[in-house]
Amino acid sequence: MDHMDITHTKKNTTVEQRHAIYEALLQASFSGELQRGAISDVASQFSVSNRTVSRIWHQAKFQINHGLPVVLSSNMAKVVGRKRVQVDFNQVLDIPLRRRSNIRSLANLLNVSKSTMHRRIKEGALRPHTNAIKPTLTHENKRARLEFCLSKISRSLSSNIPTFHDMFNVIHIDEKWFYMSKPSRRYYLVPGEDEPLRTCQSKKFITKVMFLAAVARPRFDASGNEVFSGKIGIYPFTRLEPAKRSSKNRVAGTLETKPILSVTKEVTRSWLIEKVLPDIRAKWPRSHVGPIFIQQDNAKPHIDVNDNEFLEAASQDGFDIRLNFQPSNSPDLNVLDLGFFRAIQSLQEQEALGTIDELVHAVQTAFEKMQSQQLNNVFLTLQTCMREIIKVQGGNNYQIPHIGKNRLEREGNLPLRIGCDENLINEALLHLAS
Template identity: 45%
Template sequence: MVHLKDVEDDKRMMVVQFLLQNSKDGKPKYGKMKEAGIKFNLGRRTVTRFWAEAKKQNNRGQLINLTTKARYTPCFTKRIQIDKEQIQSLELCRRGTIRKLAFGIKCSKSTVGRWVNLGLIRAHTSAIKPDLTVSNKLLRLRFSLEALEYDRIANILRFKTMHNTVHIDGKWFYMTKASHRFYLTQDEPEPHRSCKSKTHIKKVMFMSAVCRPIIDENGVVIFDGKIGIFPFIEEVPAKRNSKNRSAGTLETKPLQSITRVVTKECFINQIVSAIMVKWPEGASKLIFIQQDNAKPHISDSDPEFRHAASQNGFDIRIVHQPPNSPDTNVNDLGWFRAIQSIQEENVCTTVDQLVNAVCNSFIELSPVALNKVFLSLQGCMIETMRMNGHNAYKVPHMSKDALIRQNVLPITLEVDKELVNECISHMIEAGEEERMQHLIQELGYGYEADT
């Protein structure tokens, strides 16, 4: 018998045409597959594959040859074609699953599933973003513009390196998730997970402090940028005896109320101290701690903080990111999610185990991953400029891993001058002329309106 790869295109066409002529309702008559194999000196499996490929192409509306693209005359019933207008007219809440969409457009689930596989329709997860006021948008836009610097030699605008900005933020890490997906073998028993209340799963608040890593041209990490991650916990003696421990044994308990006093103690005794210990030699000691606008956070004018932040030649200051803007903090932008993805791989049954899992995940993550999040932050700032401060955009992707392999990953992203000029003009029209004049003078480049 002849091998499949050795069959000429003309012979393939003759096989398919023979089966088409001896078919009824799109199916070859009984015995015709074997007869075609004998007639054209081919194996029955080869004939079946020719027929399957031809039928597959015909179902897409174009019965074609596999190599020469020569068209055959279709004889099968064409599948239902997608009606984009009908789908788009359906409410979004009625398009949440393939089953709902199929019911809404009066179509079968298999047809909708085929459209998904062919890429004619796509799944999308919509996440709620903070609602922004006009003031919020202006502050976001100004925050992005103030992160720029002007290179007179190269005559370009780009973002500052951000090496002296420490991003801090808090997050609750849970002992387990209410719903968890596992893949099991066929005869493996299903796991049983239980707790007293799904709404009261044990959790611990952590405060993460990171800044941008320093990596040289050869990829050597000079400073990893990981200041630390600090849990809000306390050790209290057990009040009663139990089967696990006797009364008086110290137990680790999470702090459920994060007040200004607790936050202040974390700032002074942990974050500031860690910065001074880990800060690389030769780097600028003028450091900015960027935080959100949560009520428990302290201000830069706090006397005790100012005293602690000015020790050992350091000048550490607190700055606030724009309100309702988690996408301006690297922790919320992707760092916390990276930590959580590793932490969830550990089974935690006690608070101590959860604390160890989160801290080890923080240590395990690569400084390269942290550096990529800072570049994503700069990409978000560019999108913020394009949207005049709005947050209706997707987090941009720039194939950082491919750029790292090619050793061409940029240190900072460049920004188009025309875009910056448009943003400055928009801010001036909104009544921010004085601040924009100061920004233009600080940047030191020629601003041109209406460009």
């Protein structure tokens, strides 16, 4: 005799069905006790098992006996299991910031586990924030910053709305150290892959080279084609020295590239006159009319704006190139510090380096790879930062604003200049007057 396999499928009841079953049981009860055969009758009526009906009845009786409202929730996924740990995040505001720097410390203070705290952060209950130290500003610093930003505002002939200058006549220069490697680097490895071994004799003496970079705002024609990349150049502070002794890599007397670790005014003047100025004259758009300003910070190695040797070299071939200083303690007013250096460094760090020549080549290659549109975007970011500086009356307690430059560029609406509200300008002028 053949036997047919019968698969019994458990029917999951909804909350509404469970309450309907309970109402039917109440009608079949007397003084809180069910009549004989009531469970089988109700189970047949709702096409569920006797055990399901019995469980619903006992669940309701338990709640009534303990003075609880009858809640017949189903034991489905997300309902059964461990209850969610409740965390009062209002307590976080009373915890000093210095004790909120890692998950372990915060979890201990809130009396929850690290895993619970980690899950809440992933859910968005707490927002991770990386905080960078900003320069301390004196009253004079704030005033100079405010005056500097206001001096960059003008009104166009076609519109009376105040906007920042297009900055096409400004070249930003600055120095930055680039390292052969970083003490700590992040990699993404597949399971089972060997972890890389990186060694050096001392982390305090990782080979580094200082570079001087010079950039201007790129220019595009009416069709969006690049006319001028804005990248004047990036110049390593290095010199060639003959090797004093022979080694397995070279014989004595072979010229080697050595970094200049102490950059003085004389070195800066030499690099400006011999490297930066010739590149400006070679690359600058011939259609430009008027003076060209080289903006630098107040670092000690930078030469004075009235340096005679520089002025003589800067006036050659019909050019009018002048130096000026940005306000003190204001790296946010230089496009190189604002984002361009960081972009170059991210590209340079992707290269495997072993010598100073390879480091120099990697940095210069990364500089050339940078898209001119990215450089243009940093100039727009600079203008938005100037607007924020005016809002906070010369301070640096602001967040770099985001205007969606990539989206605006795709839509063909990327502005050439950022506007500034008239009322904001008037408030800043009143603040300076007071």
